[in-house]
Amino acid sequence: MAVLLAGGAGYIGSHTAIEMIEAGMEVVVVDNFYNSDPEAIRRVEEITGRKIALYEADVADKEAMRRVFAEQSIDTVVHFAGMKAVGESVEKPVMYYRNNLDSTLTLLEVMKEYDCNRFIFSSSATVYGEPDSLPLSEAAPKKSVNCPYGWTKWMIEQILTDAVAADDKLSVVLLRYFNPVGAHKSGRIGEDPKGIPNNLFPFIAQVAVGRRDHLNLFGNDYPTPDGTCIRDYIHVVDLAKGHVAAARYAAEHKGCEIINLGTGNGYSVLEMIHAFEEATGIPIPYEIAPRRAGDLPVSYACADKAEKLLGWKAELTLTDMCRDTWNWQSKNPNGYREEEV
Ligand code: UD1
Numbered sequence: 558m559a560v561l562l563a564g565g566a567g568y569i570g571s572h573t574a575i576e577m578i579e580a581g582m583e584v585v586v587v588d589n590f591y592n593s594d595p596e597a598i599r600r601v602e603e604i605t606g607r608k609i610a611l612y613e614a615d616v617a618d619k620e621a622m623r624r625v626f627a628e629q630s631i632d633t634v635v636h637f638a639g640m641k642a643v644g645e646s647v648e649k650p651v652m653y654y655r656n657n658l659d660s661t662l663t664l665l666e667v668m669k670e671y672d673c674n675r676f677i678f679s680s681s682a683t684v685y686g687e688p689d690s691l692p693l694s695e696a697a698p699k700k701s702v703n704c705p706y707g708w709t710k711w712m713i714e715q716i717l718t719d720a721v722a723a724d725d726k727l728s729v730v731l732l733r734y735f736n737p738v739g740a741h742k743s744g745r746i747g748e749d750p751k752g753i754p755n756n757l758f759p760f761i762a763q764v765a766v767g768r769r770d771h772l773n774l775f776g777n778d779y780p781t782p783d784g785t786c787i788r789d790y791i792h793v794v795d796l797a798k799g800h801v802a803a804a805r806y807a808a809e810h811k812g813c814e815i816i817n818l819g820t821g822n823g824y825s826v827l828e829m830i831h832a833f834e835e836a837t838g839i840p841i842p843y844e845i846a847p848r849r850a851g852d853l854p855v856s857y858a859c860a861d862k863a864e865k866l867l868g869w870k871a872e873l874t875l876t877d878m879c880r881d882t883w884n885w886q887s888k889n890p891n892g893y894r895e896e897e898v
Contacts (some may be wrong), residue, residue, distance in 0.1 A: 558630050558631070558632040558633075559583040559584060559610075560585070560633045560634075561625065561635070562584055562587070562635050562637065563588075563636045563638040563660065564588055564637035564639065564679075565586035565587065565637060566586060566588035566590060566593035566594065567637055568593075568747070568748045569637055569679065569793060569796060570635075571593075572794055573635065573637075574601045574609065575601055576797040576800070576801050577797075578601075578607055579605065582801070584609060585609070585629045586609055586612070587611075587616055587622070587625055588613065588614075589613065589615045591640075592640070594892075594894075595613070597893060598611050600745040601746065603745065604743055604745055610629060612624075616638040616660040616663060617656065617659035619666065622663055623667055626667055626671040626673065632808075633673070633676075633808070634664055634675065634677070635679075636660070636661060636664055636679060642706065642755055643703075643706050643851065646705040646706035646707075647704050647705060653705045658712060658713065664676070665716075665717075665720055674724075674727050675728045675729075675804070676727065676729045676730075677804060678713060678714070678729065679732060680710050680714055681707065681710045681733060682789075682817070682858065683702055683710060684710050684733065685699065685700060685733075685856075686700025686702050686703075687700060688855075691855060691856075691857060692821060692858055692859035692860075693858055694862070695733070703850075703851035717729045717731065718813050721812060721813040722813075727812075727813075728807040728810055729812070730813075730816060731814070731816070732800070732803060732818050733816065733858075734818050735788065735856070735858050736789060736791065737793045737796050738758040738791070739792040739793045739877065739878040739881045739882050740881045740882055742884070744885045744889070747885030747886065747892075748793075748882075748885075749893050750892075753769075757772075757788075758829070758878075761841055761882075762882050762885075763886070764841050765833070765883060765886065765887075771843055771844055772844075773843070773844055773846035774826055774827070774830075775847065776846075776848035776852065779854040780854055781854055781855060785825045785827045786852055786855065787823040787824065787825050787856070789821070789823055790820070790829065790878060791818060791819055791871050792871065792877055794881075796818050798869060799871075802863075802869040803816065814866065816863050816867065817859065817863060818860075818871075819857060819858025819871070820857075821857065821871075823855060823857035824875065830843060832875050832876065832879050835876075835879075837879060
């Protein structure tokens with residue numbers, strides 16, 4: 558039996574493929590390479606020494622997905638196949654709703670046809686909206702979010718919750734990611750955003766490698782000790798191992814479980830810049846810029862439920878996150894492409 562990684566060539570999917578293979582699981586990848594590169598899967602094969610069944614297809618394409626399920630014995634689906642840029646989602650909301658919701662609905666329909674009942678979903682801490690208290694526990698209410706991307710996560714969680722309520726064979730785990738950063742220790746795979754990075758760590762890495770001349774730090778007048786926003790950064794390899802644990806959990810349980818994947822520690826933007834400089838010895842020039850619309854001052858997880866239910870907790874440190882990000886970026890200054898873009 559195999560785990561289907563929908564969107565498995567992307568940043569989190571490719572790291573999860575490695576951890577699952579190393580845990581003895583078989584994986585099948587479907588990806589349309591909209592925001593990913595087939596080279597990532599080639600490198601996962603190189604790292605693990607295993608050939609991966611790879612289908613180039615849109616996860617929303619029902620006929621293509623039926624072919625995958627007909628050819629492979631799939632017992633668990635992990636759904637990473639979503640568009641994820643906050644700003645782009647504000648400009649192209651219909652594209653975001655169409656893509657992110659359709660892929661989920663198609664997966665649920667085809668899974669039912671093939672009696673596949675385990676679904677792990679890449680959700681986001683963004684569904685918590687503005688927290689009433691910290692750390693954020695799974696018991697906190699979902700609130701209004703700030704962009705169509707966030708609403709797609711919010712709505713897909715609701716769709717999956719309703720699907721479970723109507724089908725007692727289904728087992729769903731909603732994984733709410735905090736801020737994934739870092740890369741595999743080999744430096745062969747990592748985060749490779751197309752165009753100008755939206756997120757902090759890929760931007761810092763591109764400044765370090767000389768692709769950008771400075772970082773714009775969005776706001777230093779927040780109500781935090783140093784005035785910059787605080788987030789719960791989690792190493793992508795820890796996050797990937799959380800999916801291994803979630804897949805095992807889904808095999809043993811029915812129903813729908815919400816689980817945070819974070820470390821429980823918050824670091825400010827300035828602390829992240831300084832940690833990166835310290836771990837790599839490379840200065841990161843930055844300029845204070847206006848606040849970015851929609852940013853929350855502070856967000857970090859209560860990570861207790863993951864430990865209790867999954868027996869999982871994040872183990873890698875901030876230094877690991879910085880060092881591994883730099884190892885990937887310095888060995889692959891243009892990501893998976895050979896030429897600068
Ligand atoms: C963002 C999204 C979130 C999404 C996640 C993963 C917003 C409001 N939230 O999380 O919904 O799930 O990405 O895609 O966009 N920063 C800078 N300069 C930069 C980039 C970021 O100062 O060039 C700061 C931000 O203001 C923030 C922190 O770094 O305080 C982290 O930003 P980012 O990496 O984009 O993550 P989130 O905003 O937490």
